Amino acid sequence: MRIRFRFSKQGRIRFTSQRDVARMWERALRRADLPMAYTEGFNPRPQLSFGLALPTGAESLAEYVDVALDPERATDQGIDPATLPDLLDGLLPDGLHVEEAVPVERSKDSLQQMVTSCSWTMRIAGVDRDGLAAMVSALLAADTVPITRERKGREELDDLRPSVLALAVAEAGPDGVADPSGRTVGLVAELSTRPRGVRPVELLRGLIAVSGGSADRPMDGPAASGRPGSIPVIDRACRTEQWIERDGLRQEPLLGRVVPAGADRASHALERAS
Amino acid sequence: MESLWPQIEPLLAQVTKPARYIGGELGAQQAQHGPDVVSWLLVYPDTYEVGLPNQGLQILYEILNERPDAAAERSYAPWVDMEASMRAAGVPLFSVEGHHPASGFDVIAFNLSAELVYTNVLNLIDLAGVPVHAADRTDDHPVVMAGGHCAFNPEPLADFVDCFVLGDGEEVVGEVNEVLAAFRRSPAPASGGRAGLLTALSQVPGVYVPSCYDVSYDAEGRLAGVTPRHPDTPERVEKRTITDLGAWPYPRQQLVPLIEVVHDRLNVELFRGCTRGCRFCQAGMITRPVRERPADQVRTMVSAGLQRTGYDEVALTSLSSADYSGIEDTVTGIIDDPSCSGQVSVSLPSLRVDAFTVGTAAQIQRVRRTGLTFAPEGGTWRMRQVINKLIREEDLYAAVDAAFSQGWKRVKLYFLIGLPTETDEDTLGIVALAKQCVAIGKRYHGSVTVTASVGGFVPKVQTPFQWFGQNTIEELTRKVHLLRDAARPVRGLTIRWHDPKATAAEGIVSRGDRRTGAVIEQVWRNGGTFQEWSEHFDLDLWTDALAAQGMTLEDTVYRHRGETEVLPWDHVSAGLHRDFLWQDWRDALAEHGLPDCRWTPCYDCGACTGYGVEHVVASAVPPAGGSQGTGQDLSTGGQVPVRFLSTAPGGAAPATVPGGSAVALATEGRN
Numbered sequence: 015m016r017i018r019f020r021f022s023k024q025g026r027i028r029f030t031s032q033r034d035v036a037r038m039w040e041r042a043l044r045r046a047d048l049p050m051a052y053t054e055g056f057n058p059r060p061q062l063s064f065g066l067a068l069p070t071g072a073e074s075l076a077e078y079v080d081v082a083l084d085p086e087r088a089t090d091q092g093i094d095p096a097t098l099p100d101l102l103d104g105l106l107p108d109g110l111h112v113e114e115a116v117p118v119e120r121s122k123d124s125l126q127q128m129v130t131s132c133s134w135t136m137r138i139a140g141v142d143r144d145g146l147a148a149m150v151s152a153l154l155a156a157d158t159v160p161i162t163r164e165r166k167g168r169e170e171l172d173d174l175r176p177s178v179l180a181l182a183v184a185e186a187g188p189d190g191v192a193d194p195s196g197r198t199v200g201l202v203a204e205l206s207t208r209p210r211g212v213r214p215v216e217l218l219r220g221l222i223a224v225s226g227g228s229a230d231r232p233m234d235g236p237a238a239s240g241r242p243g244s245i246p247v248i249d250r251a252c253r254t255e256q257w258i259e260r261d262g263l264r265q266e267p268l269l270g271r272v273v274p275a276g277a278d279r280a281s282h283a284l285e286r287a288s
Numbered sequence: 289m290e291s292l293w294p295q296i297e298p299l300l301a302q303v304t305k306p307a308r309y310i311g312g313e314l315g316a317q318q319a320q321h322g323p324d325v326v327s328w329l330l331v332y333p334d335t336y337e338v339g340l341p342n343q344g345l346q347i348l349y350e351i352l353n354e355r356p357d358a359a360a361e362r363s364y365a366p367w368v369d370m371e372a373s374m375r376a377a378g379v380p381l382f383s384v385e386g387h388h389p390a391s392g393f394d395v396i397a398f399n400l401s402a403e404l405v406y407t408n409v410l411n412l413i414d415l416a417g418v419p420v421h422a423a424d425r426t427d428d429h430p431v432v433m434a435g436g437h438c439a440f441n442p443e444p445l446a447d448f449v450d451c452f453v454l455g456d457g458e459e460v461v462g463e464v465n466e467v468l469a470a471f472r473r474s475p476a477p478a479s480g481g482r483a484g485l486l487t488a489l490s491q492v493p494g495v496y497v498p499s500c501y502d503v504s505y506d507a508e509g510r511l512a513g514v515t516p517r518h519p520d521t522p523e524r525v526e527k528r529t530i531t532d533l534g535a536w537p538y539p540r541q542q543l544v545p546l547i548e549v550v551h552d553r554l555n556v557e558l559f560r561g562c563t564r565g566c567r568f569c570q571a572g573m574i575t576r577p578v579r580e581r582p583a584d585q586v587r588t589m590v591s592a593g594l595q596r597t598g599y600d601e602v603a604l605t606s607l608s609s610a611d612y613s614g615i616e617d618t619v620t621g622i623i624d625d626p627s628c629s630g631q632v633s634v635s636l637p638s639l640r641v642d643a644f645t646v647g648t649a650a651q652i653q654r655v656r657r658t659g660l661t662f663a664p665e666g667g668t669w670r671m672r673q674v675i676n677k678l679i680r681e682e683d684l685y686a687a688v689d690a691a692f693s694q695g696w697k698r699v700k701l702y703f704l705i706g707l708p709t710e711t712d713e714d715t716l717g718i719v720a721l722a723k724q725c726v727a728i729g730k731r732y733h734g735s736v737t738v739t740a741s742v743g744g745f746v747p748k749v750q751t752p753f754q755w756f757g758q759n760t761i762e763e764l765t766r767k768v769h770l771l772r773d774a775a776r777p778v779r780g781l782t783i784r785w786h787d788p789k790a791t792a793a794e795g796i797v798s799r800g801d802r803r804t805g806a807v808i809e810q811v812w813r814n815g816g817t818f819q820e821w822s823e824h825f826d827l828d829l830w831t832d833a834l835a836a837q838g839m840t841l842e843d844t845v846y847r848h849r850g851e852t853e854v855l856p857w858d859h860v861s862a863g864l865h866r867d868f869l870w871q872d873w874r875d876a877l878a879e880h881g882l883p884d885c886r887w888t889p890c891y892d893c894g895a896c897t898g899y900g901v902e903h904v905v906a907s908a909v910p911p912a913g914g915s916q917g918t919g920q921d922l923s924t925g926g927q928v929p930v931r932f933l934s935t936a937p938g939g940a941a942p943a944t945v946p947g948g949s950a951v952a953l954a955t956e957g958r959n
Contacts (some may be wrong), residue, residue, distance in 0.1 A: 026310040026311075026312060027307075027310070027312065027546065029300055029306035029307040029309075029310050030307040030310075030546050030547060031307070031547070033548070034307065034546055034547050034548065037548065038546065040598070040600075041544065041597065041598025041599065042598060043598075044598040044599075044600060044631075045595065045596075045597075045598040052631065058631065070306070070307075071300075071301055071306065105598070107312055107314065107546060108312060109312070248301075
């Protein structure tokens with residue numbers, strides 16, 4: 015038996031890593047006394063499988079975890095998935111909020127393998143709205159967007175362009191409200207996970223590169239913002255959806271809600287956040 | 289107090305491990321500040337990951353927050369990248385709960401678990417925006433306090449710390465809070481201001497206020513004495529000792545951090561104190577006598593703690609956990625507890641060197657079996673008699689045999705080099721022992737790993753070895769090379785060693801006097817923070833600072849102290865009579881071991897008689913395999929797997945030990 019949870023990660027807890035979140039889930043599930051299935055061997059671990067790793071510092075409205083339960087004990091205990099979100103919400107740290115839980119079939123592909131793209135909204139500092147709009151147009155018009163990425167300790171040159179499925183300047187930032195200081199500009203994007211996932215900071219690096227900026231190492235933070243001549247930086251980034259695309263249709267991984275590929279889901283995501 | 293979070297948040301996107309600075313742990317307390325409430329910032333002067341698990345700090349945190357007249361928050365040393373960002377942005381040291389500025393607290397209290405963190409202490413006081421020198425502080429500044437094992441030689445930090453608290457903190461922290469609360473209530477002129485407050489604190493038993501004492505030196509520049517300035521101030525400050533650990537079932541709400549930390553598990557303290565009498569071990573000397581926690585309380589703390597935290601591992605901590613009365617029943621009870629569903633592992637961080645203990649370990653580590661660690665400390669029987677770690681070779685071999693035969697493939701052995709009277713034969717005995725352990729392993733497995741981890745010995749205050757002149761860097765390096773060369777041909781044996789330069793720097797501070805403060809200050813001013821971390825340690829900073837003060841390694845570190853010499857820590861006491869320590873030092877040189885006084889008659893070290901306390905142990909019989917040179921018949925000690933105990937009894941406490949006492953608490957050995 016396997017249960018898939020959808021949860022959000024918002025606020026200060028965004029500074030924890032994917033690995034930290036996995037450990038928070040393990041502890042919460044043990045406190046909930048759920049009959050988890052464990053791996054074999056000298057070092058048995060609970061069988062948890064997360065979706066695409068979220069970069070440290072990013073928020074998310076669309077995180078998933080599959081939890082394998084021991085079928086015998088789960089049946090004995092009569093687990094009702096509908097009760098689990100409330101139960102686990104009380105046991106997870108502030109900032110992690112469980113939204114839904116449903117039983118799923120055991121599949122040979124992990125969540126991580128199935129997810130094909132992610133939607134993001136961001137607040138970008140250090141650039142005005144027109145400036146960012148020009149960068150977005152330049153990126154969308156480009157045939158290739160070469161960026162260097164670090165992989166296993168080595169620098170590699172990658173083309174970012176095929177991974178950018180959608181990109182637009184937006185009114186709102188990740189938490190659904192315009193930045194009151196007016197210091198930042200909203201950006202929404204849908205980024206493919208194939209062949210490799212794209213992190214928000216890598217998208218920004220591509221945006222700077224296509225507009226002629228030097229962007230070997232744009233900072234993943236707002237330190238440079240507001241200064242004249244500063245480079246754009248990410249103030250906040252939030253993953254709003256993870257998608258599984260099949261036959262031209264995008265499915266949300268938990269309930270299989272279907273949305274035609276290309277439809278803008280940002281407004282839905284922002285409603286969820288409020 | 290205002291929250292600095294809006295200023296801190298923008299810094300976090302640029303630093304490593306930003307979650308070190310966000311708080312949010314399970315068990316974090318909502319401190320209620322108010323006009324009649326004394327506010328404490330409890331600081332561990334190393335990284336969050338190292339400091340968070342510290343049980344002493346967590347115990348005081350809870351005890352203070354349970355008081356209506358106290359509120360405590362925590363802070364840790366920001367890593368160098370975060371410190372640079374904070375200084376650039378003008379953000380001072382802050383608490384992780386409310387992100388309140390450190391200078392807004394009434395007290396900034398440091399846990400001192402190791403000497404090389406002292407430069408971090410100065411750095412954190414400075415980062416708090418508080419004058420580094422105690423003499424420069426005014427009525428508006430917080431009181432800077434310190435406690436922990438290193439407080440038993442307070443002099444090197446005496447210029448920077450307003451008051452030290454010695455021994456178990458559970459009771460005295462409340463008494464100190466009452467003095468501070470009274471000071472808060474009365475107008476400054478009436479209370480005598482800061483000087484009046486410090487004088488009042490100096491009269492609390494267990495509290496040492498350096499500014500209430502004069503230091504004098506003789507014509508040759510040697511320390512002549514540290515004497516009180518006021519008639520009400522004690523000539524000698526005695527440590528505090530709680531008599532009943534069962535009355536203090538803390539931490540009740542152990543902190544569960546959001547990020548991974550060292551010793552990331554539930555910790556339950558089995559007993560405090562150790563009377564094994566290992567002569568190099570400061571923790572064992574300064575935490576006497578033995579006070580066991582009642583077994584039913586241990587069980588309750590374990591089961592409630594696991595349920596509350598969701599941890600799947602519990603460590604039963606103490607200085608020698610296998611010596612706890614009824615350790616087997618305790619361990620079995622945890623493993624068989626149905627609420628643990630067979631997925632909880634139990635660890636005994638201080639394994640005794642005998643086969644019996646391995647049997648227990650095999651049972652409790654059935655869930656996760658990685659490696660086993662033993663601490664014979666000395667390479668030959670002669671050496672182990674000198675240090676009073678009375679393990680025979682047969683004990684070690686039986687233990688290792690038991691480990692390999694029961695499935696372990698990795699064994700780690702802890703040793704010290706640079707011990708008193710050590711010869712090259714003793715040093716090379718380390719390789720001989722380890723080599724034999726590899727041979728035993730090969731009987732069971734095709735490939736085994738034995739790691740001999742070798743530390744350089746630093747004499748510690750309030751121990752029989754406090755008079756011993758530490759080995760030079762050159763001598764320790766020569767011994768390391770001896771070991772390395774001898775071990776090279778042995779397949780399956782790895783030698784690891786601690787940097788002899790760091791050992792020397794630790795020696796500067798370990799037995800320093802008040803003049804050492806200037807050395808620490810210069811090292812800090814020249815950028816020497818995080819000296820516990822090999823990537824930041826720099827011996828040149830220390831030797832340059834020594835030279836600038838006209839001091840030398842020869843005199844401060846390598847010199848033997850004389851019987852009548854005034855020692856810089858003579859005016860603080862862990863209860864041990866100086867003549868007892870001197871006699872034990874002579875016994876060491878005579879290679880004469882001393883049995884554990886839990887199970888043999890008292891030899892009046894002073895720790896019990898001086899304070900009117902005594903051992904609290906549930907069993908007057910030594911545990912199986914643990915007679916450690918008492919000559920007692922092992923068969924009286926309970927169930928013994930005789931097969932593994934062919935010859936002599938053995939066992940002792942390791943050199944480096946997991947945390948036990950409250951204020952007096954070592955971090956669980958990052959050694």
